[in-house]
Structures are given as C-alpha cells and as structure tokens.
Amino acid sequence: MAKTVVTTWFGVHLVDGTRVVRSVLAPLDPGELSARVRERRTGQLTAEETTLLGERGREEWTTRDRRLVPYGIRLDPRAVAEVDPRAVGVDPELGRTLLLSEGDSALKEAWDPSIHIQEAVRAAGDLDRMQNLLGERLGSWVSRDRPDVDPGDHSRAARAVLEGDTAGPLAPTDVGLVQARRRLAELYRSAGDVRIALAAAVEGTSPRRTPNLCALLGPELAARLIAQAGGLERLARLPSSTVQVLGAERAFFEHLRGRAPPPRHGLLFTHPALQSAPRRERGKLARALAGKVAIAARLDHAGRPVDPALSRAFDVRRSELKARRGKPPARGRSSGPRLPLDRATEHR
Secondary structure, eight states: OOEEEEEETTEEEEEETTEEEEEEEOOOOHHHHHHHHHHHHTTOOOHHHHHHHTTOTTOOEEESOGGGGGGTOEEOTTSOOOOOGGGGTOOHHHHHHHHHHHHHHHHHHHOOTTHHHHHHHHHHHHHHHHHHHHHHHHHHHHHHHOTTSOTTOHHHHHHHHHTTTTOSTTSOOOHHHHHHHHHHHHHHHHHHHHHHHHHHHHHHHHHHHOHHHHHHHOHHHHHHHHHHHTSHHHHHHSOHHHHHTTTOHHHHHHHHTTSSOOOSOSGGGGSHHHHTSOHHHHHHHHHHHHHHHHHHHHHHHTTOOOOHHHHHHHHHHHHHHHHTTTSOOOOOTTOOOOOOOOGGGSOO
16 A cells, blocks of 8 residues: 655644654744645745655655656555544644644735725615605695695705794794604705715825726726626626626616526717717727726736826727718618618617
8 A cells, every 4th residue: 555645834744554664854843834834835845845756766655736747756545634633643723723824824815905895885876865865855845834845856855944944934943853853854864975985085096006997997897897707806807707797786686587688888878979979879989998907907907007008098999989970870681671680679
C-alpha cells in the first residue's frame, strides 16, 4: 500500500495507513501559519512540502491535493486526508485561532466600499415611497376642511398645516388632532429633507468611487445601477446584455413565462438620451449604452481614471441613429411590405 502525503494547517505529513511516518511541522507562529494558508490557496508549495518531497526518492506516494500532482505524487481521491494535530504535539486551539483570523482577513479583502452608496440609494427609494404615502394621507386629510387644496398637491397641504392656514370653520377643533396633523406634516417635510441630503451625498461620493460610470450615466443613475447589480464588483462581472435590462427583472420573468415580450431596457431608460429618443430607437440606444457601461464598470473596479472615449463612442452611435431618422429601412428582395409595429410588442 502506497504512503499518502497529507497537508494540514500545521505542516505536511507522510501517512502509512493510519500511522504518521514523517511530519514536517510549520512554525507555530500565527503570521507564519497565515502565510502558509495563502501559499496553498494560490497553488504554491510551502517550505515544509518542499522539504518532504525532497525525501521521496523513487518511492510511490499518493495524495488528495492536486497541487502535488505535478511533482510526481499520484492523485488518489480515496487517500487519507486528515491528521490529528494532537498526534504530533500541536494544540488544536491554535487551529481555531488561525481559522478566525483567516476569516477576518478574507472579509476585509472582499469588502466593497460601494456598499455605502448602495444603502444610500436604497434608503432614498424607501423615503420616496414613504413620503408619497405620507403626502397622500396628508393631502386627503387637509382637503376635508380646505376644499381649495388639491389632495395631490402634497407640498401645499403640508405648508398649509405648518403655517396655520387650516384654521377655518371646518378645521378640527380637538387640540390632539390638530397637533397630530401638524406632526404628520413635519414628518412629511423631514422625509423630503433627508431625501435631498441622501441625493446630495450620493452625487458627491459616486464620482470619486466610480468616475467612469458617473461620466457616462451621471452620479444618481450610476449609483442606482450599482445598487441594482449588488455592488460594483458584481456589476463589473455582468455582460452588457444583463446590464441592459437591470431593473426590468419583473418584465423579464413575465417574458420567460410567455406573457410579455423581452424587455429592451431597465434602469438605463432614465438616461436622458433614451428618454428623449423615439421609441423605435430606444432598444438600440440601450444596447449601445449597456456595452459602454459594462466597460466603465470594469475600469472603475480596476481603479482606472476616466476614459472619455466611452462617452464619445456612445455619442457617435447616438448621432448615427439620429441621422437615419426619416430614411426608409433597408429591405431584402424577399421581404414583403412592412407591417405596422403592434403596440403590444413595444417595450415597457
């Protein structure tokens, strides 16, 4: 039976059956142990593995570690894979400390600073919904005793309450109700102030973190796209076809169920170039913009400076589409008369 090479966090061992024949222990210093973990993670040999492999001679050894295969060790998935640290005089508690330290380091390395921008964007969205609900309730309440106030004009309803313009014959006479309505108006206005502060913070922070995306989309849309993707790192990995429909997930799943046509754009529709374009051009513009956004996200993730060529390339494509307006579409010999586009097939 061939002997097995087993690598552990505290060294490398040669095992014959259940007996440890030879052990080359790593220094039990936390920094040295962490260095060994990083070396194994990147596919390198540790100093202890190099020492043991140098003693092999012509004897056949097996292993479950694919890193050792290029060095003449036969891969055997059924080989022994564990060695008890107490069998070689090592305290197992040291392994627990190493595991916690490595986990902490991995979390710090994986930390994405754009998470703060994501949370700010989501908080702004929550405030928009909350302020709209508060405004609807406040407008409905104020219009009961002020028929001249439009229930849909939430700002005017709040101003009427806060400035005392609701003191009329139909106004509530109970002091508690008057104070409660005033508190509701204050809450509505406070939500608006916080929403403005969040937008200003995102607008000031995004260009420093994502200069290429902000140059292409503007700070607010860039931040919303990052939040929708789940972070800058994930956005940088997405293909342009996915970037194009980010924010249109509901329409996409309706299309998968056969209930709707495929979406042409999601959040990118809020870009001024798409909103001002004719409907028949929006899909092409969204596709062109998504391609530039995918490149910009990768540049920002790599920490590169602003590349003005991205905006210029998108402007060129936009000009090409604008120049084709009014021209009849190219047709093949076998194509029949062009049928009008059914409104149901248009993208939302």
